[in-house]
Amino acid sequence: xxxxxxxxxxxxxxxxxxxxxxxxxxxxxxxxxxxxxxxxxxxxxxxxxxxxxxxxxxxxxxxxxxxxxxxxxxxxxxxxxxxxxxxxxxxxxxxxxxxxxxxxxxxxxxxxxxxxxxxxxxxxxxxxxxxxxxx
Amino acid sequence: xxxxxxxxxxxxxxxxxxxxxxxxxxxxxxxxxxxxxxxxxxxxxxxxxxxxxxxxxxxxxxxxxxxxxxxxxxxxxxxxxxxxxxxxxxxxxxxxxxxxxxxxxxxxxxxxxxxxxxxxxxxxxxxxxxxxxxxxxxxxxxxxxxxxxxxxxxxxxxxxxxxxxxxxxxxxxxxxxxxxxxxxxx
Numbered sequence: 659x660x661x662x663x664x665x666x667x668x669x670x671x672x673x674x675x676x677x678x679x680x681x682x683x684x685x686x687x688x689x690x691x692x693x694x695x696x697x698x699x700x701x702x703x704x705x706x707x708x709x710x711x712x713x714x715x716x717x718x719x720x721x722x723x724x725x726x727x728x729x730x731x732x733x734x735x736x737x738x739x740x741x742x743x744x745x746x747x748x749x750x751x752x753x754x755x756x757x758x759x760x761x762x763x764x765x766x767x768x769x770x771x772x773x774x775x776x777x778x779x780x781x782x783x784x785x786x787x788x789x790x791x792x793x
Numbered sequence: 794x795x796x797x798x799x800x801x802x803x804x805x806x807x808x809x810x811x812x813x814x815x816x817x818x819x820x821x822x823x824x825x826x827x828x829x830x831x832x833x834x835x836x837x838x839x840x841x842x843x844x845x846x847x848x849x850x851x852x853x854x855x856x857x858x859x860x861x862x863x864x865x866x867x868x869x870x871x872x873x874x875x876x877x878x879x880x881x882x883x884x885x886x887x888x889x890x891x892x893x894x895x896x897x898x899x900x901x902x903x904x905x906x907x908x909x910x911x912x913x914x915x916x917x918x919x920x921x922x923x924x925x926x927x928x929x930x931x932x933x934x935x936x937x938x939x940x941x942x943x944x945x946x947x948x949x950x951x952x953x954x955x956x957x958x959x960x961x962x963x964x965x966x967x968x969x970x971x972x973x974x975x976x977x978x979x
Contacts, residue, residue: 662888663831694828695841715868719844722826725842730824759829 663758664699667791672786673700677697679782685770686778687746690763691753691786692717701759706765707781717763721750738779751783755790762786794853804905805886806897807865808836808917810950812846814886815862818960819848819954829964832866841865842978846871850960858960873904880962882913886944886950887932888922895935902941909941912970914974915963917948917955 664672676689680703688703690710696711696718705713710715723737728736746766753760764779805812826844830836832886846862863873874906877883883905887894898916908914916932927935932945944962949954 693831695831695843696828696829697864711868712871715843716871719826719864719869719872722828723844726824727825756945 664711665793666752668789669700671789673702675782675785675789676700676702678785679764679778683766683770683775683778685767685775686764687744687767688763688765689782690714690717690765692761693765694722694759694761695717703765712741713762713763717750717761721752723763724750728792738776746770747772747775749779753783754785757791760786760790796852796857798857798859799881799964800859800861800863801937802863802873802876802905803886804863804873804883804901805865805917806888806891806894806977807832807841808838808890809865809886809888809917811862812842812887814827814884814917814950814956815846815848817956818850819860820851821849823848835866843869845876861956866879867900870900870904873901876898877905877908880908880913882915882957882967883908884959884963885914885916885943886916886948887916889921889927891917895927898935899939902939909943910940912943912966915959915966916943916945917950917959918945919948919950921947 662730670712672691676691676712680686688705691699692714693699700713701710724739725736740751741748742769745768749764749769751762753762762783766775805811812825824847826842827840828843830838830841834927842862842864846859850860851857852858860956861876865877885901887898891897902909905914927946929945948961
């Protein structure tokens with residue numbers, strides 16, 4: 659990835675937003691920010707046995723497939739994708755930005771409240787999006 | 794359903810023309826999953842496939858080919874493994890402009906090993922007119938050195954006739970193998 663595209667200071671500020679989400683919701687296990695083509699930008703928390711680079715690439719594939727399906731079925735636009743596992747959920751959300759669109763992945767524990775999670779994650783998306791838009 | 798359905802995989806290096814090849818052949822609007830390419834050092838393309846391309850092609854005998862294009866980059870290699878099962882064969886596109894093309898070939902051969910061992914793979918090399926090394930002969934020599942064989946063609950992925958050539962070569966090879974197997978059984 660062309661690392662010149664994201665300055666160190668921007669990366670730090672993005673990381674802060676991820677850490678805030680991790681701190682504000684105790685059912686959030688890990689938070690990861692990736693480019694739309696699957697490169698890791700920042701992450702915090704516990705990704706289990708996986709690596710940030712693997713999750714980043716998979717996130718990119720999964721959301722792009724969801725977008726393709728939404729386009730095929732005329733559902734207008736795909737804003738997020740949720741995977742429900744036996745021991746928690748994974749939510750993948752688009753982080754809109756004119757120049758640097760990205761993807762936010764939130765991994766949760768089993769007892770997460772979906773409504774609270776979506777609210778917290780959307781606030782983080784907005785914060786990230788503002789920073790990426792104004793960088 | 795009029796005929797049989799077959800699944801074909803189009804895989805290979807980033808920028809080798811997999812999406813273009815499927816677009817050239819497909820009789821339906823191609824389903825693509827492209828994202829902004831941030832890896833400018835690796836490829837100057839503006840967009841890159843991150844999950845798959847999908848297109849369909851009808852054959853003269855009424856059979857239908859379902860064409861699945863993979864992402865090219867190694868970080869998406871799980872998609873290669875996800876898409877391979879149940880496929881009739883693999884069209885592998887390599888880009889001679891890439892300096893590590895033989896190393897990349899090695900990676901694809903490892904993932905699609907069963908296809909090449911069962912003679913269900915063809916290789917198309919793009920940009921060999923501008924970048925002469927490795928030559929088609931070099932590719933054959935490399936395949937021989939690892940005890941594998943597959944037809945190798947110099948092609949232009951933007952030319953429909955070249956992609957049709959690859960598909961015909963692949964289908965002929967598979968058909969011949971089936972006939973030989975049937976003969977040995979009877």
